[in-house]
Amino acid sequence: MSNKETSAKKSFDIKLFSRVFSYTKPYRGIFIVSVLSAILISAFSVLTPSLVGRLIDEAITQQNAELLFQLIITMAAVLFGEVFFQLLFTYTANLLGESIIKDLRTHLFSRMIRFRMNYFDKSSVGILVTRAVSDMQKIGEIFSQGFFMIIADVLKMLVVATVMLVMNWKLALLVFSIMPLILYATRWFQKSMKVAFVEVRAQIAALNSFVQERLAGIRVLQLFHREEEEAKAFRAINLKHQDAWLRTVWYNSIFFAIAELLASITVGLIVWYGGIQNVGGISPERYGDIFTFILLSSLLFRPLRHIADKFNVLQMGMVAAGRVFAILDDTGQLEEEGDTELDEVQGKVAFKDVVFAYDPEKPVLRGVNFNIEPGQCIAVVGATGAGKSTLINLLNRFYEIDKGAIEIDDLDIRQMTLKGLRAHISVVLQDVFLFADTIEKNITLGNPDITLDAVIEAAKAIGVHEFIEALPGGYHFEINERGSTLSSGQRQLISFLRAYVANPSILVLDEATSSIDTYAEQLIQRATEKITEGRTSIIIAHRLATVQKADVILVMDQGQVVERGSHEELLSKKGMYYQLYQAQFAVLSEA
DSSP, X not given: OOHHHHHHTSOOOHHHHHHHHGGGGGGHXXXXXXXXXXXXXHHHHHHHHHHHHXXXXXXXXXXXXXXXXXXXXXXXXXHHHHHHHHHHHHHHHHHHHHHHHHHHHHHHHHHHTTBOHHHHHHSOHHHHHHHHTHHHHHHHHIIIIIIHHHHHHHHHHHHHHHHHHHHOHHHHHHHHTTHHXXXXXXXXXXXXXXXXHHHHHHHHHHHHHHHHHHHHTHHHHHHTTOHHHHHHHHHHHHHHHHHHHHHHHHHHHHHHHXXXXXXXXXXHHHHIIIIISOTTOOOGGGTHHHXXXXXXXXXXXXXXXXXXXXXXXHHHHHHHHHHHHHHHTOGGGBOOOOSBOOSOOOOOEXXXXXXXOSBTTBOSEEEEEEEEOTTOEEEEEESTTSSHHHHHHHHTTSSOOSEXXXXXXXXXXXXXXXXXXXXXXXXXXXXXXXXXXXXXXXXXXXXXTSOHHHXXXXXXXXXXXXXXXXXXXXXXXXXXXXXXXXXXXXXXXXXXXXXXXXXXXXEEEESTTTTOOHHHHHHXXXXXXXXXTTSEEEEEOSOXXXXXXXXXXXXXXXXXEEEEEOHXXXXXXXXXXXXXXXXXXXXXXXX
């Protein structure tokens, strides 16, 4: 038996439920109204069967027209009251559930965006989306369709049982004799469904993850003609998803068939034992009691079936809550902050014996040392996998170093607040990510301190204003998801402008010209000269033509700085930089 199934078969997790329930504290008023409505629904529900009994025994049998009219009016009033409190209960229970979803989803999202990068390296985006969207909805249903519904049904059963015992304890015991069978069936149903729902949630997460990844990489799939193979893989995953759901349908089919059979047997016993055998001294004038008991038995067994159904909802919500809280409890993945806030940064950067590995068995940086003076421009070159981009990840504290120190203005970055650290650094990446929003919003990222006039002025300064104005709507042009309506060069120019308007003290260009056309590269070269002017700049590049004007060039190999100097100095050494330069320009000359 899998750990998943073993976990699912454990008893109801009170601690987990209490934790979910704690999110109701800000909504105590709504909670109280829901509970009171549930109690009143229970009270009103038993009045109608009692009135039916009186209607038969006292009005119809005795041909009392006036009492008949009064009882009908009373039944109408009871029905109106039951409907009113049912509406109130449904609304407040759903309002409470949606309010809890809102708070919990906000809490989860706020936590996820503060996780370290290695958390996202190991986690599927599709699964995280499932946790933040569909799993949250299941947690909300704990209150809107699960917990309160179960409370209402239990209250209704208690009231019905009490009324039965008061009316005729012998008939009541006859009805209660069927209860153990239904309770046993309900317990079996609850256990089976919990195991099934754990599998359902797992298959939903796998399905979401598969679809999200394939749609994100649709170009690769089509370029390599993988449509049929991926469709087959999807069918296999979808089949597992279907099987998981069909298992829940099978359990439902068995349980509800048994429940209906037992309810029908109970009605038959009431008619036989109460009518034919005349148990309890039921006279013809009290035949209304038989009708009342038939209606009450329905009210007694129907909630049991509802409880089983609602317990499914509760179980699914609890499974979802366990998954969500597992993310919230993962404090080891949270970024650690210092407490020092630097209002101004001169731009001095130092890497001191920095050692780092994504995988402990495969070090990426092996004792890296270098200094950058304020306003200096350095370039970092080297073969793929040498550790160039890792330097930037560590400078921004996306990952924590294993040994050594990184300092800005002689202060260890681990002592700085993350917001303060990253506010002074802007990075232009090779793979530019643009959101589905306007160009202006993609540049300012919603920062209210950056006005449209400031954006336009910055665009003119680095030479990209004309390109943006040529787009339909200019700065208000709506970009599709990931900027698919723009060329790679256009996306890169927007990324440069985004970095420039932030007015950073330290600027990083990470392979910013590696995948663009010649015209866009010329614009970016002019933009680079403008935005690096007067500020500390780090340029990581494969194209050595883009780094020749740097004050210092660092050559990295296998996680170490093996050479440093100006372009001319490194060429004169005829070392690794010289070899890279010769190899690259030999390829260009052949082209």
